[in-house]
Amino acid sequence: MSDSRTYITAHCCIHRGEIYKDGMLLLKDETNSSTTDFLLSAYKYFNVDYPKFYKMDNLCKLGFLAVELLLKERRIAEAYSPESIGIVFSNASSSLDADLHYFESVKNIPSPAQFVYTLPNIVIGEVSIRHRCKGENAFFVNERFDAGFMQFYVQDLMARNRVKACISGWVECLGAEYKAVVYLVESHPEKGALPFDIEHIHQIYEIANGEING
Numbered sequence: 001m002s003d004s005r006t007y008i009t010a011h012c013c014i015h016r017g018e019i020y021k022d023g024m025l026l027l028k029d030e031t032n033s034s035t036t037d038f039l040l041s042a043y044k045y046f047n048v049d050y051p052k053f054y055k056m057d058n059l060c061k062l063g064f065l066a067v068e069l070l071l072k073e074r075r076i077a078e079a080y081s082p083e084s085i086g087i088v089f090s091n092a093s094s095s096l097d098a099d100l101h102y103f104e105s106v107k108n109i110p111s112p113a114q115f116v117y118t119l120p121n122i123v124i125g126e127v128s129i130r131h132r133c134k135g136e137n138a139f140f141v142n143e144r145f146d147a148g149f150m151q152f153y154v155q156d157l158m159a160r161n162r163v164k165a166c167i168s169g170w171v172e173c174l175g176a177e178y179k180a181v182v183y184l185v186e187s188h189p190e191k192g193a194l195p196f197d198i199e200h201i202h203q204i205y206e207i208a209n210g211e212i213n214g
């Protein structure tokens with residue numbers, strides 16, 4: 001399904017120590033850092049000011065950073081009402097990374113701080129608070145990234161005027177493996193905008209690792 005009236009106006013990829021914004025490499029880690037160390041170093045490198053970041057689990061940190069860079073210089077909270085901005089994410093392992101850390105903590109004293117992040121949609125909550133998004137949201141768990149389903153779902157939300165802008169994509173983190181491929185969908189083109197269709201979603205996803213279904 002394709003609709004020329006909707007566009008991908010920005011996109012961001014974070015994978016294997018590299019961060020891309022609209023296809024341009026912004027940061028490359030040459031030290032083979034752990035997931036936690038890389039996300040923290042990226043947070044500091046881009047001078048993000050959000051103290052709550054330090055309390056987040058890695059899935060939330062990954063999604064938060066990806067959206068932070070996606071929306072940099074884009075004041076969507078001023079362009080749209082909060083209720084008209086949606087978020088639709090997916091991944092393969094849900095919140096398993098946080099679940100495993102919480103399970104380890106249960107062996108001693110259960111950690112309420114870790115328990116908070118044992119749901120994948122918590123990353124949507126963190127992004128919503130940061131960017132004042134109060135529109136429809138959903139987090140789907142699929143074995144692989146399904147560009148067709150994600151395009152259909154977001155397109156349907158916009159066609160029915162449930163949202164006027166939507167942050168969407170793949171946010172996956174499990175141990176040493178992490179990947180965020182997020183994009184902003186709007187109904188009017190910005191400079192360099194791409195048609196919101198499966199082909200261009202695939203092209204954006206390929207930036208992360210050279211594969212459509214990596």
